[in-house]
Amino acid sequence: MSAFPTARAVRTTSEGLLWEPSERWVRGCKGEVTVVDSRHPVLVWEPEVSVPLYAFPREEVREDLLRPAKNPLTGTHSGSRIFYDLEVDGELLENAAWTFPADDLAGHIAFEWFSRSGRGLDHWYEEDEEIFIHPRDPHKRVDALPSSRHVRVEIDGTVVADTRRPVLLFETGLPTRYYIPREDVRLDLLVPTEHSTGCPYKGTAEYWSWRGDADVPPHLVWSYPDPLPAAGAVVGLLAFYNEAVDITVDGDRLERPVTPFTTALSARPVT
Template structure:
C-alpha cells in the first residue's frame, strides 16, 4: 500500500507541492483519443499558483503515446523531472506531459490542459461532466446569492450602474463580485469586445470595454450568458472588476482589492 492509498488529507512534498487523492473518475482526451482514464487521480497544487492540476498513475495513462521530450523546458513546473511529447495520429504535441521528482508522486504523470495553456489535452471530464481550464478545487466554494443591497458603480467619477437587485457572488480567495441587472447598468457607455474567458466554476464570460477617455483597462465589464448550473443566478447579469472601478455598497465605498487580476485590470 502506497502513501497515496493511506492519505487522509493534503500533504506537502519536500519541493513544496501540495497534493491529495481524489475519488473522481477523470478522463482526458485529445480530439477523439482518450489519453487518460483514471479512477485514482491526485490533485496537485504548485507553490504560488491558486488552482490545482491533476496527476495520474502511469498505468491509467496511454503511456504508449508518450515520447521523451525533444526540447524539454526548464523550470516549467515545480518538481518536474522528465517531460514527454505526446504523439497522436502523427501529430506531435511538445512537452504535453511530465513526471515529478518527489517520492510522494513517483509513478504519476501530469498533463497540460489546452484551454488553459494552449497545449496538451483539449477535453477533460469528471464523471460524465466536461470541465474546463483546470480541475475544480474541492476546498473552494462559489456561491451566487440574490440580495437587496444598494450597489452603485462609478468609472472615473461617472455613475455607470445603480441597483438594489444585485446578485453577490462569493468565491473563495477572491473579492465579492456584484452582478447587476442589465437595465440597471449604463451599457450604452461600453463597447462589446471579442474577449472571452472560461472558468470551471462559472462557465464562459463575454466582455465589454469602456467607451470613454478615462484611463481604465479594457474588458472591464463581463457577463455569463449561459453559466454553469451552480451559479445560474448570475445568468445575463453584469459585473465589474472591483480592482479598477469604484463600488459603493449601502453607502460605503469599497477599497479596491489587490488580486492576481489586478495586473490585467489596471
C-alpha cells in the same frame, strides 16, 4: 488568508507541493482520442499557484502515445523530473506531459490543459461533465446569492450602474463580485468586445469595455450568458472588476482589492 487547502487529507512534499487523492473519475482527451482514463487521480497544488492540476497513475495513462521530450522545458512545474511529448494521430504536442520530482508522486504523470496553456489535452471530464481551464478545487466554494443591497458602480466619476437587486457572488480567495441586471447598467457607455474567458465553476464569460476616455483597462465588464449550475443565479447579469472601478455598497465605498487579476489588468493596453 491562504488560497491553498488546509484539510488533513492534503499532504506536503519536501519540494513544496501539496497533493491529495481524488475520488472523481477523470478523463482527458486529445480530439477523439482518450489519453487519460483514471479512477485514481491526485490533485496537485504547485507552490505560488492557487489552482490545482491533476496527476495520474501511469497505468491509467496511454503511455504508448508519449515520447521523451525533444526540447524539455526547464524551470517549470516545480522542477519536473521528466517531460514528454504527446503524439496523437500524427500530431506531436511538445511538453504535453511531465512527472514531478517528489517521491510522493512517483509513478504519476500530469498533463497540460489546452484551454489553460495553449498546449496539451483539449477535453477533460469529471465523471460525465466536461470541465475547463483547470480541475475544480474541492476546497473552494462559489455561492451566488440574490440580494437587496444598494450597489453603485462608477468609472472615472461617472455612474455606470445603480441597482438594489444585485446577485452577490462569493468565491473563495477572491473579492465579492456584484452582478447587476442589465436594466440597471448604462450599456450605452460600454462596447462589446470579442474577448472571452472560461471558468471551471461559472462557465464562459463575454466582455465589454468602457466607451469613454477614462484611463481604465479594456474588458473590465463581463457576463455569463449560460453559466454552469453552481452560478446559475448570475445568468445574463453584468459584473465589474472591483480592482479597476469604484463600487459603493449601501453607502460605503469599497477599497479596490489587490488580487491575481490586478497585475493583468494594469498590464493590458488601454483602449
